[in-house]
Amino acid sequence: MKLTTLKAAACVAFTASAAFAEPVNLTLSGGNPGGLWSLLGAGIDRATKADDADSVVTYQATGGGFANIGLLGKDRTDLGLLHDAEAKIALNGGEPFQEPIENMRAIGYMYNWAPMHFFLDRGLAKKYDIDSLDDIVDSGAPLRIGINRSGNITSNVALFMLEEAGVTEDVISADGGQFVRAGANEQADLIQDGRLDMITNGIFINHSSFRAVDENSDVVLLGVPAEIVEATNEEFGTGTMTIPSGSYSNLETDVTTSALGALLVATEDMSEETAYSLTGSLVKNIDEVRAVHNSMKQLSPELLATPSVLPFHPGAERAYREADLIK
The missing domain is CATH 3.40.190.10 (Periplasmic binding protein-like II)
Structure with missing residues (x-):
């Protein structure tokens, strides 16, 4: 993917500013062990470590998107992978949820294909x-x-x-x-x-x-x-x-x-700096995530920054703006 001169300059500036971010230490709830989401967890961990060797994203296997939304709703995980359709159901309080789950904030789209x-x-x-x-x-x-x-x-x-x-x-x-x-x-x-x-x-x-x-x-x-x-x-x-x-x-x-599509989701309680650092690492080190499986080759910074059914976390939004991925 070729960046325009303006976008390339913005990414360089963003990379320089994000280099001073603190390391992250997060738990990511995904799906079955050995499935694509577990591979994405490993890629996300490697992307954060590429910026700071002390960063850790620990993957935990769960029953999938609905289970992860429940964990996010109860603040029992830092991050969750879930489908956009599952997020829409949760926002409306549809089954299996007894009431709307409204504390979720998007970090980025991982795929939509x-x-x-x-x-x-x-x-x-x-x-x-x-x-x-x-x-x-x-x-x-x-x-x-x-x-x-x-x-x-x-x-x-x-x-x-x-x-x-x-x-x-x-x-x-x-x-x-x-x-x-x-x-x-x-x-x-x-x-x-x-x-x-x-x-x-x-x-x-x-x-x-x-x-x-x-x-x-x-x-x-x-x-x-x-x-x-x-x-x-x-x-x-x-x-x-x-x-x-x-x-x-x-x-x-x-x-x-x-x-x-699948979203990487945090809660509104995640600090802006943590979300900013995580998102910045994903943008800059996206090849670490692409490499986990052939099906992820289409992943791009632009896709990460694509709006979804959930609002962006303010830290993620700031990272995307600084990378000139959203206006």
Whole structure:
């Protein structure tokens, strides 16, 4: 990525000023051990250490975004990784929260390229003339549809998108089908074994579970009507992303859908100087985070500074302004 002369000068000035920041000592709540979020935790730790060897970001495994929001809400962690859609639900006090969680402040976007996928067995797609989500409701197809387990945000999003297309559990049951709760890898196994007809999830294009489905099952990726994408983004604070044609074996046209993103979040109780130092380290040493996984190569300072459903922490905002990333 090439910076303009003005932006480059601003980054140099920012680097010089941030060099005097105090080391940070923070706990970061993520997800499952060994998953992408644990790798991001290691990258964030390395980014802070690149500025000050005494800095420490200690990763702790949790149940994921909803659990991390609960920890942030009770001030039991310094930082949490969570999806933008989970943050939107928490702000509104939706399930699983009993009241709005309002003390969260964004440090930055870590990624925003986890699009919702809806794979359907190609034989059934041809038999019932299903090309898009909204074709299902009047098709009469007895579909067994994989939905992620409760507590995983992609289950909320998938069910909402299907409902917007008129595909409810009652409709599916009346046609002889059902919703089946299963995790990403389990869904891949079930459709390969012929025990599911359709799977849903919101993760990276060509994620290992999707590759397994594409390579071992004859499936098509369903289109998503624009009005459903718009309604989903309004409901969950998600973004819009296009899955390019050719990404999967039978994908001959682009598919535009809603995409989840992950945020690094602190609370309003974090000091401005700590948030400023942390954010500055991420901006300057972003290669440390990019290096954790091939899927993170797109991460940029500009993405870090992208507004989300949460307001920036004042310290993060100051760091981005000094780096000329926001106005």
